Amino acid sequence: MHHMSKELESIRAALWNVGEVPVEQLNKLVRIWARDVRELSYDMEDIVDTFMVRVQGPDTPSKKSAKRFIKKLVNIVTKATTRHEIAQEIKDIKERVREVAERRDRYKVDAIKPVKTLVDPRISTLYTKATDLVGIDEAREELITRLTKGDDMSAQQQRVVSIVGFGGLGNTTLAKAVYDQLKVQFDCRxxxxxxxNPDLNxxxxxxxxxxxxxxxxxxxxxxxxxRHLIDLIREFLQNKRYLIVIDDIWDMKPWVILRCSLQENGLKxxxxxTTxxxxxxxxxxxxxxxxxxxHDSSKKLFYGRIFGSEGKCPGxxxxxxxxxxxxxxGVPLAIITTSSLLANKSGDIKEWNDVCGSIGSGLASNPSMDSMRKILLLSYYDLPSHLKACLLYLSVFPEDYVIEKNELIFWWIAEDLVQQEEENQCLFEHGESYFNELLNRSLIQVADRYTDYTISSCRVHDMVLELICSLSREESFVTTVLGDTSRQCMPSSGSTVRRLSLQNTTWPKTEMSKLxxxxxxxxxxxxxxxSLSICHLLRVLDLQDCNLKEHPSSxxxxxxxxxxxxxxxxxxxxxxLPMGVGKLQFLQTLMLNGTKxxxxxxxxVGLTQLMFLWVDSCTSLPNGLRYLTSLEMLGRVTVDxxxxxxxxxxLKQxxxxxxxxxxxKEGRWDENMCTAFVRSLGKLHRxxxxxxxxxxxxxxxEGSVESLGxxxxxxxxRTTSLPTWIRPAILLHLSSLEIxxxxxxxxxxxxLGRLQALRHLHLTVYGRRQVRLERFMVSPDAFPCATTCIFSKLAMVPSTFPPGAMxxxxxxxxxxxxxxxxxxxxTTDDLALGHLPSLQYVQVYLSGRWKVSEExxxxxxxMLRHEADVHPNHPSLSFYDDDF
Structure with a gap:
């Protein structure tokens, strides 16, 4: 087993090296060899996993460092039958490794060098005609305004704008459009x-x-x-007003050097x-x-390039x-590429449908989409190997699917895609850093946020998803089965189905033992x-929203x-839930909400590796919850x-x-339970x-809580009053409060006004009638970060918040x-909306209408409309009767 682990380590390193080279630059023999080696690595992992399940028990390899893991494998003693079975599998794997190595030597795979792409696929964007630029007018004018206008304090200062967006979105095109319009105003450019991989010299x-x-x-x-070149540039720019565009920056190192040469000379x-x-x-x-x-600009660009205008397009x-x-x-490059392809096919609707289908097959089947693919591939090949695997995993999801962030990270963890660098490291937080990095690189997009403004879900742009599916198919990473042929991520020839995404209505005829x-x-x-009982290697099983009423647990x-x-x-x-679930000693995530x-x-309570447990509020847990010490997310648990x-x-984690x-109980609220709950909160430091x-x-x-930092x-x-442990000195990072x-x-x-990080506040008074708050005024520095304040069933006027507050x-x-x-x-003096300089939306609930005249x-x-009209922002104003 020690030999197996070493061999697997070498294989992963070899695959990592191959993965650094764009697939278009690899000889077909290298691709075949990489496919065979990849299949070997999967089978080796299966053997190791099987060995650990049979012998070691619940302590998974991912929880151990490499050295300790190998030492455990060497020293462990097991049953004779298990040793025999594992030994035979190892023998078979060694034979396959030898065969793959011999083929590599026989066909001299190592001697085949990748062919470098000499033409930058982005270069054409620098020479786009001004008349072809559709939909960037507003962005161009916005940037020009930002760069050329402003307050007097910065009128003479150097100005910087950094345009960011994923490949094909038009970063370079926009920069060039601004550059062309402004360049005549400068001494040099x-x-x-x-x-x-820039050569800085x-x-x-x-x-x-x-x-x-x-x-x-x-x-x-x-x-x-x-250094000499930097001095020459600084000397040249010393007394000149200059316009510089630095296109396609991938990291800060080149910018730091270039920034040294672009000195501030007070000449605007x-x-x-762009990045x-x-x-x-x-x-x-x-x-x-x-x-x-x-959509309107997309249509204008699309139809204009094919027919001249939308009006000339046949129905x-x-x-x-x-x-x-x-x-x-809405990706300009994708629209231009596709419309150029269709410009000579305006007489055959079948060809249009074929092109539409080819876009959905991963950008690979149509040579005319090559430029689009290469531009997107630049972002993919810039990823480290662990992020490539996490990105490819997104090919599991259908188009336009909203992907919950927490669930996605637990999927990655379950598949061992999150690499544990330190033994006691929090895997979820490490996985969260992977998620944030994909966002940072514009490869996924924010779909929704929680009220505390943290990201709750993401989605993948259709064009990026098509690229991911293409790569996933080439690497036999995910097998996607659809009800039609618009996007099939089936494995390459000779590959085994390992991950199955079912988006149709028919179960595929495929070998399931390796799933x-x-x-x-x-x-x-x-x-x-x-029956999934034959899928003994299954790590992830997601049956969300499926009807299991007719299916026995087995x-x-x-x-x-x-x-x-x-x-x-x-x-x-x-x-x-069957008792058998307690045997799943490796289980990390168990989602039972919506099962009743x-x-x-x-x-x-024996699932000691469980990190994520979510149940219905009507689901009661057995005694022994304290033993689930790996739990990081728990809800919605009934505490009775x-x-x-x-x-x-x-549950310290x-x-x-x-x-x-x-x-x-017996008509009385159990105060001891509340006291014990608050006391427990004081021990949950994370x-x-x-x-x-x-x-x-x-x-x-109420109670003493000091650990919620x-x-x-x-x-x-519903609680009697604001708990005293909601204190500014303790809750330094509280961003959202709903109470x-x-x-x-x-x-x-x-x-509440002294909570320095609070951005969202929703305070509701329980009851049917609106409650009048005794007139008072907060300090001028109250609610420094608040962007949303909702006071439900609470009568207040804006004068509660003086100039400087909110x-x-x-x-x-x-x-x-x-x-x-x-x-x-x-009076009207009490309706001072003008005290709130950033105000955009106002909703006012009028209570006690039946007590006053219509006048x-x-x-x-x-009065309120007048306040909104004279406000510099002219916020929208809505009225509602009674309480909410």
Whole structure:
């Protein structure tokens, strides 16, 4: 087994080296050899996993460092039958390794060198005609305004804008358009490209040549050091107003050098950079995020290039054109490439449908899409190997699918795609850094955020997804089965199906014994699902939303001892969870929300590697919750006794906790349970998100809590009053607070105003009628970061917040007691929306309308409309009757 581990380590290194070279540059023999080696690595991993399950028990290899793992394998003693079976498998693998090595030597694979691509696929964007630029007018004018106008303090200073967006979105085109329009206003100018592997000496020479072609005509033939070149550029620019575009920056190293040469000379010079990396853009400064073309601009560009205008397009082409435009997703390069391909096919609707289908097959089957593919591949090949695998895993998902971030990271962990660099490292947080890096590189997009503004989900642009599917098919990474032929990620010849994404209604006829992952996106397929008991290597089983009422538990649990991820969410599962789930000692994620399972079996407390457990609020857990010490996310757990509440204190790794406080015994609320729960919170030092639901208005969450320094999001539904542990000195990172209280005091508002990181506040007073808050005023520095404030069933007026308070507030919802105006307690001076400089949206709830005349209602509305009209931002204003 020691030999096996060493061989596997070498194979992974070889595959990593091959993966660094674009597939188009690899000889076919090298591709075949890489495919064979990849299959060998999969089989070796299967043998190691099987050995660990049979022999070592629940402590998985991913939890150990490489050295300790190998030592364990060498020293372990096992049964004779297991030794014999494993030995035979190792013998077979060694024979296959020898055969692959002999083929490599026989056909001299090592002697075949990759052919370098000499033509930069992006170069054509620099020579696009101005008349061909569609949809960038608004962006161009916005950038020009940002670069040429501003306050007097910065009027003489150098200005920088960094354009960021994924490949094909038009970063370079926009930079060139701005450059062409502004260049006549400057003494000198230069447009230089950095690329992925820049030669800084050559780059500096290129800049000198661009700045003065006559003086530096022979600069490239000179032998000058970088320092000397920087001095020459600085000297040249010393008394000149310059315009410099630095295109396609991939990391900060070249920018640091180039920045040294672009000195500030007080002449209103301009620097424009482009990049695909968000971090790079933000570090450079002046970040401008590219947006896809609108649908109207996309149509104008598409139809204009083919027919001259949309009006000249024959009616039979509209439907397929809309499908094509949707797949292009507003990416100018994709639209231009596709429309150029179709320009000579305007007489055959079948050819249009064929092109539409070819776009959906991964960009690989049509030579005309080659430029688009190469541009996107630049981003892919710039990824480290572990991120390439994580990106390829996204080929599991259908087009336009919203991917939940937490679930995706646990998928990666279950597949061992998250590399553990230190023994005690939090795998989820490491996986989260992978997710953020893919976002940073513009390869995935934010789909939605939580109220604390952290990202909750992502999606993959159609064009990026098509590339991923193409690469996934080439590497036999994921097998995707659809109901049609628009996008099939089937494995290459000679490869085994390892990961299966089912998006059709028919179970495929495929060998299942090597399956590691099954994800079902069409619930109808469950009616034809075979027994999965033969899938003994299965790590991931996602049956979310499938109807399991007609399927016995053995059909999907069986002997799946390798299982790491099991989702039955939304399956309307019939009956109790089988006791057999306690045998899944490697299980890390168990999602049971939406199953209506009333009780979990006692054996579940033996799943010591479980990190993510989510159940229905009606599901009760057995005693022994304290033993699930690996849990990082737990919800929505019913806490119905002081005993269960106390057990939570032992789950030291918890970062997300959702509980349902639901105990009411003999007509009385169990205060001991609440006390025990608050005491447990004081021991959970890593909690970031906390959600507390209470079935009783008498729930009292008072107590001493000193450990919530990492809390970002807090949700409490029904408590007697604002808990005293919600204190600015403790909750330094609290970004979002949603709380329903029975009573609110003016000092509560003052406490909330001192929460320095708070961006979202939703304070609700429990009850049917709106409650009037005693008149008071917070300090001028209150709510420094708040962008949204919602006061539900709480009568307030904006004068509660004086000038200086809530400087960033955009969304404001509050209530007004109309009778206070009818009695003359408030006047127009009290409706000072002008105190809130960032205001954009205002919602006002008018309470007690039945107590006042219509004249008072009209007057109040007119006063508020006047406040909105004279506000510099002219915020939108909405009125609602009564409470909300």
């Amino acid at each position: 230069a447009f230089v490209s950095v690329s992925q 050559k780059l500096l020479k290129n800049m000198l040549y661009e700045l003065d072609k006559e003086k530096h005509a022979n600069i490239h033939s000179t032998m000058l050091e970088e 010079s301009i620097i424009i950079t 695909r990396i968000l971090d790079v853009a933000e570090q450079i400064g002046g970040c401008y995020k590219m947006k896809p073309l609108t 039979q082409y509209f439907e397929v054109s809309e499908k094509i435009l949707k797949k292009c997703g 590691r992952s099954i994800t079902i996106f069409n619930p109808a397929i469950i009616n034809k699902m075979p 059909s999907f649990v069986g002997n799946l001892f390798h299982l790491r991820y099991l989702s039955l969410a939304g399956t309307r599962y019939a009956g109790e 399972i009333e009780e979990l079996p006692p054996s579940i 006794s002081a005993c269960i509440a106390e057990e939570l204190s032992h 918890l970062r997300i906790l959702s509980v349902n406080l639901t105990t009411e 909690i970031q998100d906390l959600m507390v639901h209470s079935d009783c208005v008498a729930a009292n969450l 990492n809390l970002r999001y807090l949700f409490i539904h 329903t209280v029975v009573q609110v005091r003016r000092e509560d508002i003052q406490v 400087p960033r507030l955009k969304n404001f919802r509050f209530g007004i007691q109309l009778e206070d105006f009818s009695q003359g307690e408030f 008072v209602v009209t007057k109040v509305k007119e």
